[in-house]
Amino acid sequence: MYNLLKNQLKSFFFYKGVASSIIFSNLVTMISLVMIHKDIDIKFLPTLLIVLPILALANQVSQVFSEDYISGRLEFVLVTHEVEVIVSTKVLGCFIVAYFSVILNNLCAYLFFNVDKWLIFNVLIASIPVVIIVSSIVVLIGSMQLYFDRNSNILTGVIFPFLIPSFILYGLYFDSLNPVYLYLLLGLGLIYISINSYLSNSLLRDLYNR
């Protein structure tokens, strides 16, 4: 699994333009922070710090499986690894890429905008389940686009709204700093990741039986 993850990250960061997408998202976040710095509302800051990395990740859906399928690389990986390992690696790879971007955003916010240390810490903790949920949904959409040749965009549109509850809970947590919302977010993350992984596994396993 380590070999596959290493290859995946190498491919994401150096070859598939994900790194440039991350840097772009960081830049836009920083520009937004500069623009609103004077009248910054502390309630919006946690969302601002994670929304662009998540959008950058969502933008990479097509990179998840379809290129591998077209090039025949997926065939090789399916022969050498179990489907569960492949899906877990993809989710983990997406998570690391997006979370790296979140860390970078928070670091810049802390260094250049004197954002409170405690808030940064909270954002780093609370964004973990949100990024995990997004990663698993991105992998699910990637496998759906691969499996369903037709109507895959409609299905993508149906799946993305499932992210809304996690954003609501994330917002509620920073509104009240009540840890119950954090626990709910973690629970939601566990439910999502298990369902999404199961569905992605099934789709990928059945890919050549269509």
Place this chain on the structure above:
Amino acid sequence: MLCFKNLKLSVSERVLVPSISVTLFPGSITYVTGKNGAGKTTLLQTIAGLKDIKSGNITLHKLKINDFVKPYCLLAGHNNGLEKEMRVIDQLEFWAKCYNSEPMIPAAIQFWDLGDVLDRKITELSEGNAKKVSLSRLTCCHADLWLLDEVETNLDENNLKFLHYAISSKASSGGIVIITSHQSNRIKGSQELKLEDFCV
């Protein structure tokens, strides 16, 4: 020893081969032949575990292939299976690690004469060189069962000789090689499996 017993090959609901029972011994090179759509690729994908076995069974060394820990075979398909933006050496390292056979990398580089292109990306290579890189996984990955799906296409005479040599070496070291091909230039001592013979 690779055995198919009453194996049914089908795509979706369409049955390609109703039942095939064959035993392939270690050291054998088998050309699977048949017209387009006869089920050659389906057979290889079923052995590789990409497709479910609808009926019948496949055993390797008397164990069902579903019980084997992956990777138990090496599949080289129609497509090169290369990450276009990745360097050649990175691809070789990745494949070799998948099969736990990193010490084979220098041998693969030497055998397929890849020394000059190791640091190049696949997009910078010609079609022939990309094919060579793709085939180098045969040398740098260790597996006793090779499934080669039309790998001889797009190869010049010299590289075809190298490929045949690699296949013969694998067979002489006790491996089982199954090839689908439309080429008439076959390896000496190979056998033919005509899928049409099982479609009665």
